[in-house]
Amino acid sequence: MSTAAVSDRAEEMKRFNEMKGGVKSLVDAGITELPTIFVHPPEILETKPNGVADGDLPTVDFGARREVVVESIRRAASEWGFFRITNHGVPAEVMDGVLAAGRRFHEQPTEEKAALYSTDSRQSVRFNSNGHALKDDDIACWKDMLTCVYADDRLDPAEIPPVCRREFGEYVEHMVRVRETLAELLSEALGLESQHLSKMECMKSEALACIYYPVCPEPAKTFGNSKHSDATFLTLLIQDTVGGLQVLHDGRWVDVAPVAGTLIANIGDLMQIISNDKFVSVEHKVRASTGGPRVSVACFFTPSVKAMGKAFAPMKELISEENPALYREFFFGEYCRHYKTKGYNRPAFSRYRI
Incomplete structure (x- = not known):
């Protein structure tokens, strides 16, 4: 991109942020063409093969026998990196409530x-x-976000907008319970004692993000969320009925259809x-669409404040002469x-490979 083009993009991004209304304000203004800062180059938009049905996406039933659940998670986490969860204990009215509250905001x-x-x-x-703050040559995606960060599971409720305060607080309480269950199950799936990940405090904080994807006037030119993997230890997501999430599996983009009541x-x-x-x-992404708007709520789990001050590396219990460490030590802040x-070219963790 030329220096002049970067300068123009930076100025457009500055004007957009100064509006303080997000993408929704552009839609409300009645735009029919995408602003340049949202237009992605054709080589990035190329997604073929695309839209494969998600019939094979693993589902983990928390109501099954413990050994069955652990094996289901082991296979899903090692083969897909994504899975649905049923019988997780989060009431449907709580899930519906947080989606509705996020939409209201x-x-x-x-x-x-x-x-x-x-x-x-x-x-x-x-x-x-x-x-987050985009660089001058970054390309924006067609979404708005409300993010609430719970450091060590704590956030003053008064900081959360009243329009969604009760629902967000209630939902996070359930997310913490599901996290504790998953921490045990993931530990056991790795062949470790059940409290191993909890003792590491690697998922002790969470950021709750309500993501709003407005109707897009030119969806073929942009993304709701471009291709990425998550800079977290674990993410839990719910989505409304609109759809648009896709996961990369065996070289195919797989549509992850909304299924009521599942995480x-x-x-x-x-x-x-x-x-x-x-x-x-x-890697996963969200399509931009003329349908919707679409709402999802993601809970991103990150380390405790104390654990952020310590280096992470492959767990020593998983390392042996036959299975040497594949990554060097890193700090969470450095990684973020x-x-x-x-940029787009490769996952962030490749930098830390030995």
């Missing part, structure tokens, strides 16, 4: 949301368009590293900074 007038608009990741509760779990980059590739973090600058 995003569909408020811009002036009701503008005070929270920020690209500063240090802000515990923030509203913005793409999750979608995916392994993050950092879990792949500490498991020494026993579990896999896979690299993740935001890596």
